[in-house]
Amino acid sequence: MKYDFKQIEGKWQKKWEESGIFKAQDFIKKPKFYGLVEFPYPSGAGMHVGHIKAYSSIEVLARKRRMEGYNVLFPIGYDSFGLPAENYAVKTGRHPADITRDNIKHFSEQLRAVGFSFDWSREFATSTPEYYKWTQWIFLKLFEKGYVFRNKALVNYCPHCKVVLSNEDSQGGKCDICHSDVIQLPKDVWYLRITDYSDKLLEGLDMVDYPENVKQQQINWIGKSTGAFVDFTITGTGETLEVYTTRCDTLYGVTFMVMAPEHPLIDKYKDQIKNFDGVEAYRKECAKKTEFERTQLVKEKTGLRLDGLTAVNPVSGKEIPIYIADYVMMGYGTGAIMAVPAHDQRDYDFAKEFGADIIPVIKGGNIDEEAYTGDGEMINSDFLNGLTNKKDSIARMLEYLEEKGIGRAGVQYKMKDWAFNRQRYWGEPIPLIHCPNCGIVPVPYEELPLELPPVDNFVPGEDGMSPLAKIDSFVNCTCPKCGGAAKRETDTMPQWAGSSWYFLRFCDPHNDKEFADMEKLNYWMPVDWYNGGMEHVTRHMIYSRFWHRFLYDNGLVNTPEPYAKRTYQGLILGPDGDKMSKTKGNVVDPTDIVNEYGADTLRLYVLFMGDYTAATPWSENAVKGCRRFLHRFASLTDIMDAKAQDEKIERAVHKTIKKVTEDIEAMKFNTAIAAMMSLINEISDAGTISRSQLSAFIRILTPFCPHICEEMWAQIGEEGMVSTAPWPEYDEAKTVDNTVEIVVQINGKVRGKMMISVTEDKEKIIADAKQVERIPELLEGKQIMKEIYVPGKLVNLVVR
RNA sequence: GCAGUCGUGGCGGAAUUGGCAUACGCGCUAGACUAAGGAUCUAGUCCGGGAUAACUGGGUGCGGGUUCAAGUCCCGCCGACUGCACCA
DSSP states (O other): OOOOHHHHHHHHHHHHHHHTTTOOOTTOSSOEEEEEEOOOOOOTTOOOHHHHHHHHHHHHHHHHHHHTTOEEEOOOOBOOOSHHHHHHHHHHOOOHHHHHHHHHHHHHHHHHHHTOOOOGGGOOBTTSHHHHHHHHHHHHHHHHTTOEEEEEEEEEEETTTTEEEOGGGGGGGBOTTTOOBOEEEEEEEEEEOGGGGHHHHHHHGGGSBOOHHHHHHHHHHHTOEEEEEEEEEETTTOOEEEEEESOGGGGGGOOEEEEOTTOHHHHHTTTTOTTHHHHHHHHHHHHHSOHHHHHHOOSSOOOEEEEEEEEEOTTTOOEEEEEEOTTSOTTSTTSEEEEOTTTOHHHHHHHHHHTOOOOOOBOOSOTTTSOOOSOOOBOSOGGGTTOOOHHHHHHHHHHHHHHHTSEEEEEEOSOOOEEOOBSSSSSOBOOEEEETTTEEEEOOGGGOOOOOOOOSOOOOOGGGOOGGGGOHHHHEEEOTTTOSEEEEOOOBOOTTSGGGSHHHHTTSTTOSSSSSOHHHHHHHOSBSEEEEEGGGTTTHHHHHHHHHHHHHHTTSSSOSOSBSBEEEEOOEEOTTSSBOOTTTTOOOOHHHHHHHHOHHHHHHHHHHSSOTTSOEEOOHHHHHHHHHHHHHHHTHHHHBOTTOOOHHHHHHHHHHHHHHHHHHHTTOHHHHHHHHHHHHHHHHHHTOBOHHHHHHHHHHHTTTOHHHHHHHHHHTTOSSOGGGSOOOOOOGGGGSOSEEEEEEEETTEEEEEEEEETTSOHHHHHHHHTTSTTHHHHHTTOOEEEEEEETTTEEEEEEO
8 A cells, every 4th residue: 555644644534523433422331441631721832742742642542442442531622721822912912712712723623633532522621611610610619618718928929920829830939931030929819728638638649550750749749747846935925936846856956946037926026126127127138039049049048136035945944046037938837946056957057157056966977067967866855865766756755745735746748728819811710709798708609600701901900910800890799698889809710720620521521500410420530541741740730639639528529539540751852852942943843744744653753752751852863764664564555465374473463462552551652663663574574464464463553543554444455444443362372482592601601592492391401502503612621510591581501 | 958760872762570782763884776865675783803704802870799690689989850949
């Protein structure tokens, strides 16, 4: 067969669409498989080759599962709220909804041109009222159950985008969207109480099949630590200053305390602080620093001693100074620490800078040089002296603190509550109302969706106000509770809202009575296999696991965890080995590849280019190699001979079926493809292939390159479409050779080779090995110390 | 700093439980078919010695170790990547 992809790809895509063979069917008796990929944000730039790689893995699995007889749900949609569309709207004056609609159209055309077997009947976009109605509904459920709260806080604010950002979106002190510096701004914001789910999110990891590094990242993100809270009294006030520590056993080494500059106790006792002016000056200085600068200046410790306030070490009774310093954060622990300079490097640096005492309580290290953070015998610590085990000393101290009522065991998490709002237009309106009489009142469920009002000006307001705040007809409303005049919340939800439950909607995408029918959820959930990027492991995945677990706890879904299995793909780098970016001009457009080489070649290449999880540079020459393979594959119909009976090829085909079957499950697509390339080489050498062998070969290549396979399937006269043909079985007996070549080694060095029958016994093989050409003379005059036979591999004669 | 992953030809990368290192692809070299080749096909291609062969020595970041046998296991370095990070 002559391979002309331009002629065949469009033709089969149309047939697939018309026949509806990729539509998932609710409730049918076959085993179900729900394969999910991270749905795209429909950017104006269109698809990236990275999307193709990300989707190809589940695509191959979904197609294989269908051929194996599964009822497959492989959906696609669009995560279509977000800043880029809105920024573009500000620039051009076009409505984000129009921009988004165009982008979605473009994306869906690109996706179809690649031949992905999505169930297009379930497609949706998160920015439509039909969808975000239910995003708002779930939000109201969270509100109803007390998981939504409002708090004044220092928030990460991007002066360029004019939005408040979550910690996740402002990592490294840079705005995730525009990369400009983030500053700290006090503001009233909405939070979701995700920290209440810290333990459940940790425990849930035991129920799922995620790669170890993915689990580890989530564990680090949640950052559970066990320790103790200890009460220090502030001299002459009776006031307690509580700290959190993981090493309460070092309490005798505490020589000073440090509070975060924002700590509320400072204001309470400002009359007693003689240098309060200095405190305020220092605070101002800190607020000017961005988070980025704060983390960059790790070396130099800054701070200020509170003149007039001291604390008492609760175990030694010594009076110790209190400082403020920005190396202590208000957001972790209690916002204050007990400093043990002898055994904590940060405290040590600070003590050196400010001349505080350093008392060692653990033997070891060189305290003149640096803090000693290792283990050792307790010293200078009264009743702990002599203990050498950290666990014991902590337990003893804790016991003592509890007895005295000045301390208690406690747990802390690094994860913070989720700042759940944006001061922008293009997001889900938050369905809450500010009533002067009733306070915060939720929009009644039956009034959902609370739709975005039409706007002509998308420029955000000053002081981080949403453009919605300028729309009087939207803002002014009546309170659902008292009927009085009230004002709507004008913030919208953050980008991550819509993607926190989209996998549930795919089970029942057009339901206008519920977010999804319970029976359908019971049938399809959980997601059996979810593939996506490493960059979403800590944000999107944690958020969606949280929402899902919340729904589960309230009887709204049937499984505690949404994703049974998670995998990830590695980046595709530019041909130069750098990350693809517009500024570098090294971006590869998948549409260009489809036009020049065909979708099948593109699909094959992104899975063949290397280890699926590794970052790999793009190579156009390697793309050509994949095209060459498909040309050779197409030509197999020319040498097909119904009567061919080549035993070697028969075995090679069965071995390849086995290899491909297993490698797909292990996501080792590159070696599955390599095996098929080897098979072509063997068939070329043999010069012939039977019809049944070719039929099997076509079927195992179908998940990778479905268009060419459909065409060849038809060419060799098989019935129906190969996409619905059964996955080939292999005969285990034919996957092993009955005669194999083994090596004969002397002292581990290869000295000869021989053919053996695998059923031959060990003694005979070793005896034969000694007769292999050249072996007898090499053994002459030597004494055989040991004879080793590894079945089917080698004989090793150890001589002296 | 903490956590995790990983160092294999000119390049991307293969290598069950330790068992012929470099599968498969790219690139390169030579040849075939061509008016032409950036198309296609065939052969060769880890490095060194050897005449092109037979044969032979070395070889998976570096240094040790265990073993009949180490890319794989153990110890110590060096380097890279990813995530988190004054987390008390």
